Amino acid sequence: GLQGISTAPEYSADAFIEEEDLARTIHSMGTSLLGWTQRLRERGMFADDARVFGLTSEGNTVAWKGYAAVAAAKVALESVSRSIAVEMAHFGIRSNIIQAGVTDTPALRMIPGSGHLKAQAVTRNPFGRLTTPEDVANVIYLLSQPEAAWINGEIIRVDGGEAISGLSRWACTCTGSGTSIPRTRSRTTSSPIWTSAPTPGGSMSASAFSHGAP
Numbered sequence: 001g002l003q004g005i006s007t008a009p010e011y012s013a014d015a016f017i018e019e020e021d022l023a024r025t026i027h028s029m030g031t032s033l034l035g036w037t038q039r040l041r042e043r044g045m046f047a048d049d050a051r052v053f054g055l056t057s058e059g060n061t062v063a064w065k066g067y068a069a070v071a072a073a074k075v076a077l078e079s080v081s082r083s084i085a086v087e088m089a090h091f092g093i094r095s096n097i098i099q100a101g102v103t104d105t106p107a108l109r110m111i112p113g114s115g116h117l118k119a120q121a122v123t124r125n126p127f128g129r130l131t132t133p134e135d136v137a138n139v140i141y142l143l144s145q146p147e148a149a150w151i152n153g154e155i156i157r158v159d160g161g162e163a164i165s166g167l168s169r170w171a172c173t174c175t176g177s178g179t180s181i182p183r184t185r186s187r188t189t190s191s192p193i194w195t196s197a198p199t200p201g202g203s204m205s206a207s208a209f210s211h212g213a214p
Contacts, residue, residue: 025072026072033081033084034083037093049092053095053098053140054078054080066111096153097155103136
């Protein structure tokens with residue numbers, strides 16, 4: 001994983017986001033969750049025990065170059081989800097946000113320096129690998145089950161411990177007595193998923209849909 005960190009990522013020195021692009025991103029990847037939910041409910045497409053999911057990233061609290069618009073959209077998405085969780089509960093609607101770890105998707109590869117992001121995530125993750133789409137889908141499936149009906153208004157990390165890892169992945173050396181002594185490097189900054197424009201998808205049934213899927 002360190003090979004990908006050895007060369008600094010390149011960023012454009014003259015390409016800056018415009019206000020219109022910022023507003024469009026916040027709507028398409030954030031606040032539009034409310035509109036999707038309202039329209040589906042009005043058309044009677046939700047079951048009595050309905051689930052709404054959105055996807056956020058660690059960019060909700062950490063700043064990365066080139067990620068400002070998406071970061072703002074993710075924070076807006078989380079806020080809207082909490083409001084849905086409270087104000088639409090009487091319709092039987094639960095709303096939760098999944099915070100996935102770095103996932104190797106075509107959208108991620110479009111980000112300048114994505115090789116860096118992946119290398120850092122692998123180094124930092126306790127399991128030494130990236131999050132996969134299957135990891136995220138499995139959790140959405142679990143949250144769609146009747147047993148998860150009391151989970152509402154939450155942000156749930158699905159990253160194998162990547163976000164809470166205070167140090168990069170251990171390299172252990174065994175002593176003559178058989179004791180493992182960890183050798184650690186300093187923590188490296190991880191990065192979030194860059195998600196595409198939202199489309200309803202990844203649903204387990206008519207009672208669930210996801211927003212901002214990678």
